[in-house]
Amino acid sequence: MKKWISLAVVAVLLAGCEKLEESVAQLKKIEEESVIKLKTVNAYTVEENAEAKTMEVAGVVSPRQELALSFGASGKIASILVQKGGTVKAGQTLATLDETALQQGINAAQGQVASANIRRSKAIQGPESHVLQTQQLQIEKAQETLQKAEREHAQARILFEGGAIAKDELDRLALAQRQAKLTLEEERVALGKLKQGADRLDVEQANADVQQANVQLSRAKQDASDAILKAPFSGVIAAITKSESEQTAAGSEVIRLVDTSSWLVKLQVESEQIGNWQQGATVKVKATDGSEAEGKVTFVSPVMDQGRGSYPVEVTVTGSDVSWKGGMTVTCQYQLDATNTMVVPVSSVGVAEEEYYVMKIKEDIVTKTPVKVGAMYGTFYEVREGLTLGDQIVGSGLSYVVDGEAVQVSNE
Template identity: 25%
Template sequence: MKRNYTWLMPAALCSVILTSCGGDQAGQQQQNPMAAAAPVTAYTVKAEEVTGTDTYPGSVVALNEVELRPQVAGYITNIFVQDGQEVKKGQRLYEIDRNKYQASYQQAQANLQSAQANLARAQKDLERYERLAEREAIARQQVDYARTDVQTAQAQVAAAQAQVRNVSTDLEYSVINAPFNGTIGISQVRIGAQVSPGQPVLNTISSTDPVAVDFVINEQEISRFQNLRQGQQPDSLFTIRLTNGTTYPQPGKLIAIDRAIGRQTGTVTVRVQFPNQQRQLVPGMTVNVNVLNQDIGSQPVIPYRAVTEQLGEFYVYTIQADSVVQQNVQLGTRFGASIVVREGLKEGDQIVVEGMQRLRQGAKVQVGGPQGAPAQPAAGR
C-alpha cells in the first residue's frame, strides 16, 4: 500500500522560510542595539549673569620688615616702647649703655682739637720761614722741613677727624631708632641684657599700611598676569576673603611678579598691595585671593553633572532631533553645582544631564521627565 507525502512538502518549505525570516530580524536587533532609544533627561542651556573669579591661597606680608639687631656691645639700659606699639620713623626704641661711647667721643674730639692746633702752628712756621727765605735769611732746607711739618699735621688732623666719625657712629648706634613707620613686635630682651654686634635680635618692626598679599601661579598663567599688570586694572580685579568667611572691604592692586619660575615647583610668586588703615590684615595671615577672570556678564551656564571628561578634554551630549552628538566644550568658572561654558554651547542648546552612562556618539534617545534640574542662579556671584 502506497502513501502520498507530497502534501507535506509545501508546509515544510513555509516553516523553513518563516524560521529564516525570524532569525534575520533577531540578528539585526542584536547587531544594532542603538535602534532602541535610551531614556534621558535634558536641560536647555541658559545665559545667566555671572562674575567669575579664580581663587588662590595667599599670605599677608609686610612691605617693609626689619629685624632690630645691636651694632655695638654693651648692656640694655633703656627700652622706650611697649610690645606691639605703633612707632614713627626716627622714634627711639632701645638704648645700650652709652658711657663708654660718650667718653670715646670726647677723647676723639680732644685729639682732633690738638691736631688742628698743631697744624695751625706748623702753617705759621712755614709762612715765617718762607718770608725769611725770600730775603735769603734762612736756609732752603729749613723751609722744606717746615712744609713737611705742615703736611704731617694735615694728615694728623684727617686721622683725628676719622676717629671722631668712628666713635660718633658708635655713639649713635648705642641708641636704636625706628627706621620707618610701623608696628613693633614683642621684645626679645629686657633691661640689663648684655648684647653684642649682631646678636641677639632685639625686636622686629614691620610696616602696617599698606600691606601685600603673596600667592603663587603656574607658568601657564604668567602672560595673563603680566597683561593685567601692564593694562588698566579694574577696581575689583583683586579681592581677598578672610579665614572667617568675610570679604575684605577694599580691593588690591598688582604691584609685582617675581623675577623667575621656581625650578622645583614650576610656579612664580605674585604680589598684590592692599590698603590697611584699620589694621585688619596682619603679616602671616592666611587669606584666599579672588581674581576676576573672563567669565563676567551674560554667560552660558549648565549643571556640572552634564559634563564628562575624556583624556583631559571635556564633553557634553547635545540633543539633535532623536539622537545625541558628543560636543567638546571649554569650561570656565564653577559655581557650586553649575559651571560656565566658554566655548562649545550657546543659549537654547539642549544637553543631556541624566542617563549619559548608556550614550555614545549618534545614540538614539528619548527625552523624558522634566527638562533637567535648573542650574543654580548665577546672578550676583
C-alpha cells in the same frame, strides 16, 4: 440548573479578572524596576553669561613691611622703651645701649683732633724764634769746634815734620778737622731751611694727622648714634628678643617691627586666568573671619614660576582697619568683564588624557564630548569650542555616568 450555570460563569469571570490584575501589577512592577535602574543626573543648559563674572583666587597675607631691628654697635642694653604689641611712630626711640664707654671714645677722639690741629698750626707757622736762636747757637758751637780742630791739626803737622808724632796721629787730627767742617755746613743748611718757613712735607703730614683724627671722632660719634635704636617706620612691635642689661652684638636682632597699615597678598594665578589680571585693577579681599577690604593689583609677573607652573601676582591692601595676621589665607575676588560669554560649571568639566570634556545629554543618552575651555570665572569655565547654546550637559558627578549610558534628568 440555570442558576448553577450563572454562578459558574460569574466564578470564571472573577478568576479571569484576578489574573488580569496580577498581570497588570507585574507589568507595572517591571516598568518601575526598569525606571529605577536609570541613573538620575543633574543637567545644565548651556547659555550665554548675561552678567560679569568674578574670579576667585586664594592667597596668603603678609605685612607690607616687617623688619628685624638691631643696634649698629655692640654693648650692654641700657633700656627697652616699648612693649610687645605696642604701636610706635616713625623715629620713636625704642631702646638704648649703655653710652659710658662710647662717650669715653668720643672724648678721646676729640682730644686727638685737638692735638693734631695744634701740630698742623705749628707746621704752617714754621719754626718759632727760639728755635732759630737755638739753631744759631748750634752753628756758633760748630764754628768753635772747627777752629779748635784746625789749630790742633796745624800744630800736629809741625810736630810730625819734626818727627815728634807719628803719621797716624796726624791723620786722626786731619779727619777731626774735616768732620768739624762738615758739621758746621750741616748746621748752616738747617738754619737756612728754618728761615725759609713751613716745610711742605711737614704741613702735609700735619693735615693727614688732622684728617685721621676727625675720622676717628666721626666713627666714635656714629657708634654713639648707633647705640640708640629708633623705629624706621610706624607699626606694631611684633617681638622683643633681648632684655635690659643683656649684652648684644652689632646687627643682632633686638626688636621686630611690623607695619600693619598695609598688607600684601601673594597669589599664584593659573595660566588660563593670568591674561585677565591687570596691574592697578581693584580687588575685593575676603578673610575667613568674614572681614573684607579693597585692594589694588600692584604686581603681575611677566614670567611663570616654573616650580609652581603659575604666575605670581601681588595685591596691596592699604588704609583698612582689618585685624588680619601675617600668614592667614584670604580670597581675592577679581571682577571680570565676561558678558556674552558661553560658560559652564566647573563641576561639569572633566579632564582625560590632557583633554577637557563634558557629558552631553541628548534624548536621555549621555555622550562624552571634547571641549576647549578658556578662562575660569569663579565656579564657571568659559567654553570656546565643543558646545553650542542650548546644549544640555551633566552638571556634576561625571564619574557617576559613562559614555553612551541612558539617564534620566532630575532638574537643571
